[in-house]
Amino acid sequence: MQAIDALTTRVSAGGLVDPAPDDAALKQILAAAVAAPDHGRLKPWRFICIRGAARVAFGELLARTLKAREPAVADGELEREKAKPMRAPLIVVVAAKRLDNPKIPQIEQVLAAGAAAQNMLLAAHALGFGGNWKTGAPAYDPTVKQALGLAAEDSIVGFLYLGSLSRPLAPRPALDPAAYTSEWTGIR
Numbered sequence: 001m002q003a004i005d006a007l008t009t010r011v012s013a014g015g016l017v018d019p020a021p022d023d024a025a026l027k028q029i030l031a032a033a034v035a036a037p038d039h040g041r042l043k044p045w046r047f048i049c050i051r052g053a054a055r056v057a058f059g060e061l062l063a064r065t066l067k068a069r070e071p072a073v074a075d076g077e078l079e080r081e082k083a084k085p086m087r088a089p090l091i092v093v094v095a096a097k098r099l100d101n102p103k104i105p106q107i108e109q110v111l112a113a114g115a116a117a118q119n120m121l122l123a124a125h126a127l128g129f130g131g132n133w134k135t136g137a138p139a140y141d142p143t144v145k146q147a148l149g150l151a152a153e154d155s156i157v158g159f160l161y162l163g164s165l166s167r168p169l170a171p172r173p174a175l176d177p178a179a180y181t182s183e184w185t186g187i188r
Helices: 005-011 023-033 054-069 075-087 104-127 142-147
Strands: 045-051 090-096 131-132 154-163
Touching: 005 045, 005 104, 023 045, 023 104, 045 054, 075 090, 075 142, 090 104, 104 131, 104 154, 142 154
Parallel strands: none
Antiparallel strands: 045 090, 090 154, 131 154
């Protein structure tokens, strides 16, 4: 697949099933991730792969932390939270290990991790896999971060759900870039 095709045809996948990217494909996906723009070459990104039985444990973590954040949460909501990791055979948690650097603002480190996540989705698409980028309250929860080996000040920029498509995807409606573009011609 040509790069421009991957960039313009990638859409979030509705249903993801086995097989997940195998080790060789995952290596390519992660190679694309670490090729992302990175001001100062700080390499702030971290990737945590969750697959197999670890998805069950991750679901239990999500449900437990939801209950801690919202003690009155309904049992049905806890069960839905617990089932989220089963939406795909592979989850890659993309985080920014924010480093103190007087020349590189922390927001740029988070943006570098976000660019790495986008590269991963594009690489997965180019290899024939589907993906979804999710966040939500667990991405900001200090207990979830700690359980994943991250520090409280680190930023989870996304949970990337990856796998094979359960059905063909509808193409994305075309957007006109001109609707979002202007030209600055000088001081107003």
